[in-house]
Amino acid sequence: MVLDKLGSSLKDTFKKIAGLGVVDKEAVERIVLDLQRSLLQADVDVLLVSNLSKNLKEKILKAKPPAGLTLKEFFIKTLYNELVSFLGSERGELELKKQKILLVGLFGSGKTTTAGKLAKWFKTRGLSVGLAACDVHRPAAKEQLKQIAEQLEAKIYTEGKKAEDVAKFALKNSKDDILIFDTAGRNALDKELADELRNLGKLVQADEIILVIPADLGQAARKQGEEFVKLVGITGIIVTKLDGTAKGGGALSAASVTGAKVKFIGVGEKMSALEEYDPNRFVSRLIGYGDIQGLLEKAKEVGFDEKKAEKIAKGEFTLEDFMEQIQSMQKMGPLSSLTSMIPGLSGAKIPKELLDVQGEKMKKWKFIISSMTPEEKQNPELIKQARAQRIARGSGSKPEDVKQLVKNYEKIKKMMKMVGGGKGLKRGNLAQMMKQMGVKV
Template sequence: MLDNLGKNLGELIRNLITGTSVDKEAVEGVLQDLRKILLQSDVDIDLIDKLVADIRKKCLQEKTPAGLTLREHVLKTIYDELVSLLGEKPAEGDILTRKRIMFVGLFGSGKTTTIAKLARYLKKRGKTPALVALDYHRPAAPQQLQQLGEQLGVPVHVSEQKDPYAAVREATEKFTKNDVIIFDTAGRNALDADLAAELKKLGDMIKPDEVILAIPADLGKIARRQADEFNKLVGITGVIVTKMDGTAKAGGALAAAAATGAKVKFIGTGEKLDELDQYDPTRFVSRMLGLGDMQTLLDKAKEAELRPELAEKMLEGKFTLDDFFEQIESVGKIGSLDKIAGMLPGLGALKLPQDALAKQEQQLKKYKTIIQSLTKEERTTPSLLNSVRVKRVAKGAGVAESDVREMLKQYEQIKKLTRMLGRGNKDMMKMIKQLGGKMPF
């Protein structure tokens, strides 16, 4: 369902976990990618800009919370902000307390199907739902509802007068023993004056305690305007986003619905009657990111961090290439990147392009081979590595000279950064040491 979004975000997050360093530049890179990905899934640009600004502020301008590395903090912030972009989780079971539920929505948005799904859901929870056909514009509409009712063993009222207002009156008299009545209104191509008048009048008669707007996910960001319009007219209390299967715009539709302030209560994920899920943005984001569970992921990120002794060395500027080697090894310890990807539910199934993964891994392997090809002196005093020596090392390690230089550059960057931190002030150094040697990359 979320193939594109999930694949790209999953990749982004994986790079963040497995990247050799997370610094300001890396965070900016991630934000740019995130922006692109959300645009592709048709999330409104204003919402994206706000999200990116919020993440940037939290990750780069505010202090990283104690006990978290920048890497973990960035991961968690992205996750939290995405969850809030996609709205709140509705109160568990609130739909079970409703007595009159009215469905509204444009042509083919999935009203009738979703009503049947909801009736099934309610019935399974001990309710006695009844359905009322209010669409007498499309001749086949009442029959469709009737058939679904028969399939579920749920009573359906169809007015012989073929009049929606009569149907409301008749049904309220007929279904006094049913604890919930669901009304299936007519759709239109657009929310025109006719439909508006009809819905308004029906709303006044029904006095529903829940008005649900069915919105197809493939509307993407346009969902917002539609939700606003229906809301002004009949006062919607909830949204069900249908047809989440088979569109890359689901994220856009959910964000749009959330932005109107309307709660998404359920999502429709297929044509079958059991394909209705209670909406849970946390679960949605996990799936979207291809992350089974955030905690496991954070644990993994933690394991890849530095040991305290190493951190101390770095702070004192004694970080050698041997130490760098050790650091690379500790990243390797969390298993091959391939394996990590496979472990995360969803990610494995997303058929990630292997080249990005493999590239990361290869690079680290290369670094290790290069360091192993150095003499003992070179490892403790990397400044010895002039161009003649670089040539020799490259040959010995079977890599390009540029690889050797790149490794040295990475090493120098890390060393410089940590020295800067160390020099910064004593309190900061103490704080970092107290954090168990977890360095901010």
Template sequence: MFDNLSEKLDKAFHILKGHGKITEVNVADTLKEVRRALLDADVNFKIAKDFTTKVKEKAIGENVLTTLQPGQLMVKLVKDELTELMGGDATGINLSGNPTVILMSGLQGSGKTTFSGKLANYLKTKKNKKPLLVACDIYRPAAINQLHVVGGQIGVEVYSEEGNRNPVEIAQNAIKHAKANGFNVVIVDTAGRLAVDEEMMNEIANVHKAIQPQETLFVVDAMTGQDAVNTAKAFNDRLNFDGVILTKLDGDTRGGAAISIKSVVDKPIKFIGTGEKMEAIDVFYPNRMSERILGMGDVVSLVERAQEQYDEEEARKLQKKIAKNEFGFDDFLTQIQQVKKMGNMKDLVGMIPGAGKALKDVEIEDDAFKHIEAIIHSMTPQERSKPALLDAKRKNRISKGSGTSIQQVNQLLKQFDQMSKMMKMMQGGGGKNLMRMMGGMKGMKP
């Protein structure tokens, strides 16, 4: 996420390395590179210029420099200005109304239908809501079927009307259905086009006027950069939407849309999509994002994700097993599944301060644990519960069955043994410490 921008900003700050104080000359040189980095990230020229001007004014006017080196001061100033540019504070979703009506808008291919499902899943699991998905895309082939598939994956009902070509009627009837059947959130997925056109704008404006939603959200593909910002402006001029959803942020190495969209439309980014799974949705925190862009990580989000997967009852059972030296590979497999639920591995590593820079040339796949899982699944239940049984003959069988080498099997056993001993020593922390230890295990070479 934003790898290119992060790397170029890091190089810009290196200009100040070794300098004892801030001067107009070294600030100008640094900010010239910062502006270039923003432009390369597909940030609008005027926004990039205004950004560096504000940072320069603050840097030159800064009187208190006793506790910070010039490089550290510049990083802080850029971080604060980035945070402000992306919206300052996080903005929550408006869940007033009975039911709450949320209208999804955006171009075709932006990920609108998939994100409607992610939002429904988020509201169901995190906000204890009963959402209803509504299929109002009457043009795109298989759009209604796609929404039904998404709804089936997350256990959320989908309202659709076969043969009805009037999205206003479908949306109105869906709200009546929601009121009659106890749904407290209605998410209306509307039609998109390949480009902004008058017909589409008229249609969504009519739907908007008819259902008076509490939230109108504009969904945009982050990887389209400045085009995303221009499209957002066109929609906002017509709809006056309440917030922006940035999808496919996990694949965006530039970051131009995230950085500049708030400045152009003066509407907050409310959520971001960070992967293909239905759970891959995050509230957008400008401060946390600016820290990630500058290589500071995002420990708060990492801890929050870990807490979501943490089960106190399971942790107590695990603690008893550790105390009795009964921790086996089945338990370890459970911990792997919990880590995988936290998100894709590259995204998680990026939340660890300094890790993104240290591993910038290392390709971290989503299936980073696949060889470990294959080895464990090739063990018998008895072997998984009693690793001490694994002699040379059994290891050879496991190696062949898992498609891995003997060295990989031995490496896993060695790491597992070391981890078991460490867990025994750290017993006071119980299951809370397990996820912290998982990082070392995913480093097995394929």
């Protein structure tokens, strides 16, 4: 998978947001720091990273979330949108119409391969394609393009000594819908290359002049892009070799600030390894949009309170805290998918049904607790026969139910104190806890 390292660290960041107890300044700063680390590792320009961080902090800490969104959801959505705009925001397109495309770029960036990939892309969309081999400098260049053309059954134009001669020949003879001009690369954008490209540009009058940039350039893609923009006025960029580098995030974000849109990305050596570039889709795939949707749902329903969960794990909790936690967990759905968000719970595999069967009993307990005095809630051990009877009457239950709840609470508290010891819940303990509460495991 392309950019999997960046993808998985971004995914972690999103998960951390969803798992936040409170979204305060400190939490936002911690998350932003996390994000910065991931982006810098992907060779993103420091300035771009700092802009993104600033935007994010301002939006989360100063702006109010729109109605209907919790702060956490707002955080997740804002980060998502910022990443999309960071990587270009708009979708780069090539029209399906008769046109001339000039490919430019430095040595080995992938121009010739990309000429073939584009030919295939247009051909599979029903347009005829011709390839003009305007790289007359590298001895095997024409031969390389010829082989690609044969493989794709595209027309090929090679005649002429100079690049311009080949271009003229192609322009004169081509009846193809799409005519793609492959050009020579250089180590740098020197005068010779600049002159040749300028002349070709004038002669061909291409509809699209596309700069081909390898992703392993990382943030240097910005400077190169800007140079080519100045020289030949490129209309778009194709970033190649995204499959082979962790620096692709840097290249894509850098390319997107040159003012020319990234139109396609190259993700392999094969002719089919070309993808249309849509920042929105790219981000959603990078971080797993389904996962983000899931996190959004969770962030919406409950504010899972980590601090409270920790207190519970240490055996420091009131009856109400305890009920609240169990309810949060119920709302949050399958516990197994949550374990990574709750400290101390990672690795525990708890069947979903375990908490679902609690519904009726949970309701009853809620009524019982709401019939207690604040003092009783804090110190349930005060509840003996007389109090139990009063509470049962108030909550429409039996004194035995009240006593059972208190007994279970005390058992669990004791158990948690024993096993928790500040380290949080250990594997299987929650299951044991449920058993103590009378749930069949």
